[in-house]
Amino acid sequence: MDVATLLQPVGWFFVCYFVLINGSYLLVHGAALLTVRRTLHEGRTDPPFDLQDSPFVPGIAVIVPAYNEAPVIASSVQSLLSLEYPDFEVVVVNDGSTDGTLERLRGAFDLRRVEAEYPLDAPSERIEDVYRASDVDLVVLDKANGGKADALNAGVFFTDQPLFCAVDADTIIERAALIEVVRPFLRDPDRVIATGGTVRVANGCRFRDSLVERVDLSGSWLVNLQTMEYLRAFLSGRIGLSRIRSLLVVSGAFGLFRTNAVREIGGYSTDTVTEDMEIVVRLHRHFLEADREYRVEFVPDAVVWTEVPETWTSLGRQRSRWYRGLVETLLLHRAMIGRPKYGVVGLVGVPFYLFVEALGPIVEGLGYVIVPVAFVLGLLNVPFFVLFLAVAVGLGTLMSWLGVFTEVLAFRRYEDPRDIAALLGYGLLENVLYRQWKAFVAWKGFVQLLRGDTSWGEMARVGVEADD
């Protein structure tokens, strides 16, 4: 068999894969648009009752795993304590920090150490000390370093609250976000087990006392490319996946869970680098295997702001970790793939993440190698390739612009039309080099996974709070 004969089925494989991926994305974004349209059409009517005055509002533990967060921890906790919700406590888990995180907390709040050993074991490193604030609902658990999942487990098994909200210490949570993210639980207390909010890019925005003063794009085009991506994948994409009951990721930066449900499955897994995805997939699996009704929902109006990487190196580390975590989780739960027993999650959700999110960049990366080789060998049908490329760029841009359209239609955090025009520009621009770079990073993550690399990939933060 000569190379030309071999390349023909390979070419068709790429075309079919391309159709599968883009068809899936179009389906997800279409579902998102339908959801947004329905929400806008029906309008939002809050029921005529006062949450602050109702005894039936579930208590929430806001769990903040903190490892070396000294520069931000005091202001972050202060802002969490001012969230609008009638019944919550903040549980900071100091995960063996070496930069004085605990001392900062002790300095900022009137913390009193409980002068006894905590008597219960949790599936985490042992809780060495517990501190309670005398004047606010704040508990600090001090434990040896065990990683983010381990710290979350310490909080989950410590609290008595029926719901817990996992948040990152460096994330800025809008005051109303807790009330927004709990709404599905209030509407459907019996079935909802997890909800997640929208993660938006904080770089370039102006914050004061953890309140958003002004939403702007950043001066860095790398950041703005990520802003575009967040709108497409973390806003529009998740609305669509939630609509088709296939939401497999609740962002680790801000997610609300039923405490008992998470305890039932043994808490967060410490064996994966993306514990936020793994726990949601495991919840799906657990409830589907037990044939129990449940819901995992995305709440676009619950907004948190996070600082994204500003350098290629740190972005690459973050993305390769995300990729490794995605593949790890899919491997761990491969038994769900395509199994009718797992309903729409097994038939649509997990296959979507496998074929589109996990294998998609790998296949794309192969294409970037095969096409030049075929060209050099004179085997590339150039007119066909050019048209195919045009369709690919067109669809990629369309998908990104659908994300921006959803933002403008329903959420409108970016008020300036020039920012919207810029975002549309980034939606076009990301097809050039950025997309190819992401495929390369996915390959790198894949290789790291094969090598057993479990590094987290730290990010240097520059801070987003305005100076006085």
Added chain:
Amino acid sequence: MIAFAIETVLLLVAASIAAVTAILGAVTLAMARWHRRTRRRTARIRDRVREGVFERLFEPDPGWAAWIGGLSGAEREQLRRVVEAHLRRLRGTEYDRLRTLAGELGIQAEAKRDLEAGRNRFRALTWLALLGEPVAVSRLEECCTETRRHRAGAARLLFESGHPDGAAVGTDLLIGDGGRPLSAFGMDTLYRLNDGGDTPLLERIPEDGGAWDGRLLVQVLTVLRYCSITEPPEQLEWVPDALAHDSPQVRAAAVGVIERHGWRDPVQRWIDVAELLADPEPTVRYDVYQLLASWGTDRSAAWLREGLDAEDDREVLAVVRALSRHPRASLPDPTGRLEPFVEWVQADAAVGRRRERVWGVTAAWS
């Protein structure tokens, strides 16, 4: 030939995608510009209107009719939003005046028309409930029983408008079919309808509770846990049956009912505490420990001490905590296995603030 056909198809697809994308981009930009303009204008109008409301709200005669007569359509639209937001917050004279203002804006009449026509029914029910505007029960039963949300809205309206049969009719609307569990709004409404005066739940539970969905029964018992009831203790004779229910959540919620309403002597006599302490579900036993702590008798202290032998550490901690709250019990000696638990509870109490587990709500959310 085939290659040419494929290329033609691809060309058409590429052109179509380009056209759709270009149109989408243009629409997005146009919408962004339009929204920015309207948002600024709307914000200015709303600020102006809000100011106008507050200037007049505290006047002896607000003169709403004359003021509204001079407002544009856009200003009236924003005025409705301001009125809605403040109807949810204000009480007393200010609320009454806002209610009059809503009447001048025609909100009551419009909501009733919407209800009549079956348009935006939950929105209409919400407006009418916020305004405490009565609607005939027969009308509500006719138009607002389709969904759980509508039924809750109608029941809330009965409560807010002070309908004389509101408690009974509203309770039936909410739980009459014994089907799916309620929302938090439904639970809150059921509580408002049954708190204080009449408590129709006390009749409904023994009559129909056995046929209800277990999850609904948990919610109803949780609601009852919070209601103040004036009926004689015989009305609680069904409680021992609930304590023997198959669902541990129902049993836990029933324990909550006893904790709140079981202080009366006959109720305590109906309950077999030994059986409750032997419940196979730890969460039920945790609630029983809280119940015994609340009774505050020597006998309940003795029962609590029996729980110290529990195998599970979390349960031992629950017992020690209950003993620390019991007015007539002392903590056990901090020796042997109990030492870390007793020391922890004492030290934790010494630092003061600790968020207690809220009765029943945990069961309803578990």
